[in-house]
Amino acid sequence: MKKGSMHTTVGIIGGSGLYEIDGLSNIREYHPTTPYGRPSGPLVLGTLEGMQVAFLSRHGQGHRIAPSDINYRANIFALKQLGVEWILSVSAVGSMREDIQPGQIVIPDQFFDQTRHRINTFFGGPVAPGVVAHVGFADPVCPDLARLLADACRQQDVVVHRGGTYVCIEGPQFSSKGESRIYRQWGVDVIGMTNVPEAKLAREAEICYSTIAMVTDYDCWHETHESVTVEAILETLHRNVECAKQIIRTALTSLPIERNCPCESALKMALVTPQHLIPLTTRRRLAPLLARYIESSPPRPNRVKRPSKRPQRRLALVPKSQGRK
Numbered sequence: 001m002k003k004g005s006m007h008t009t010v011g012i013i014g015g016s017g018l019y020e021i022d023g024l025s026n027i028r029e030y031h032p033t034t035p036y037g038r039p040s041g042p043l044v045l046g047t048l049e050g051m052q053v054a055f056l057s058r059h060g061q062g063h064r065i066a067p068s069d070i071n072y073r074a075n076i077f078a079l080k081q082l083g084v085e086w087i088l089s090v091s092a093v094g095s096m097r098e099d100i101q102p103g104q105i106v107i108p109d110q111f112f113d114q115t116r117h118r119i120n121t122f123f124g125g126p127v128a129p130g131v132v133a134h135v136g137f138a139d140p141v142c143p144d145l146a147r148l149l150a151d152a153c154r155q156q157d158v159v160v161h162r163g164g165t166y167v168c169i170e171g172p173q174f175s176s177k178g179e180s181r182i183y184r185q186w187g188v189d190v191i192g193m194t195n196v197p198e199a200k201l202a203r204e205a206e207i208c209y210s211t212i213a214m215v216t217d218y219d220c221w222h223e224t225h226e227s228v229t230v231e232a233i234l235e236t237l238h239r240n241v242e243c244a245k246q247i248i249r250t251a252l253t254s255l256p257i258e259r260n261c262p263c264e265s266a267l268k269m270a271l272v273t274p275q276h277l278i279p280l281t282t283r284r285r286l287a288p289l290l291a292r293y294i295e296s297s298p299p300r301p302n303r304v305k306r307p308s309k310r311p312q313r314r315l316a317l318v319p320k321s322q323g324r325k
């Protein structure tokens with residue numbers, strides 16, 4: 001999709017501390033419905049750095065929706081309905097490593113799922129019965145988008161750690177010290193509560209996903225730092241949220257016109273169910289995801305073949321050379 005077209009290509013999901021995006025022009029609100037219900041709030045559409053973007057506040061206006069209650073499927077599906085190809089996520093995280101300090105930024109390249117009450121797929125269940133897909137998730141973050149975000153961070157003179165594993169916990173409580181120490185032994189780098197469902201659903205929707213993880217605290221494992229509190233998180237966030245907005249603007253100017261990453265065709269080999277067995281209602285509901293690969297309307301009935309009036313040539317079963325013998 002060409003830059004500057006009216007097609008919305010970039011979705012921005014703002015987390016704690018980032019509830020709006022500055023500098024948007026031609027602003028309008030979009031209140032979508034999806035087969036999975038309504039997203040966290042209205043999507044704010046507009047133009048930023050020459051790109052059509054859609055901004056969504058992950059926790060809703062006024063931060064009213066807890067991590068376990070976010071309708072992740074509706075959020076990602078609504079962005080897909082708009083034609084979004086890239087999702088830039090902004091998230092507050094705790095650091096699980098001494099050298100990743102509050103105020104710095106991590107661009108994770110791996111996730112570890114410790115959630116228990118999230119629905120992480122569009123396929124199956126009461127909304128989309130009769131279809132199974134297994135997308136690859138070995139590399140859960142778009143490599144191109146991650147590189148672009150890391151470069152944008154460096155231009156903002158902020159310390160950025162490229163790569164790292166984000167452990168996603170259910171919450172809403174912060175970890176116990178025991179949990180925090182165990183996560184550190186597992187070798188994770190940052191901790192948060194929201195990114196895994198988003199990344200999995202974005203992959204199923206063939207949308208590139210990467211997150212700007214803003215480090216706000218040392219969770220509760222650190223001996224000399226106070227345990228994480230909401231107050232400390234918000235204080236660090238307010239200092240960094242302007243920086244995040246600038247990183248987004250810089251990243252937008254460098255997005256390629258065409259995607260060349262595997263995310264773009266993640267579903268191509270992932271659908272296991274043959275097309276003729278997928279119920280028509282499922283095909284129609286998931287048309288924004290599946291229309292590239294399967295029809296969303298019933299096949300036209302076969303026309304009855306009438307016998308041809310012209311005499312049919314009989315197939316020569318024996319090669320001519322042999323027949324002449």
Ligand SMILES: [Zn+2]
Binds near residue numbers: 143144208209262
């Ligand atoms: Zn990608």
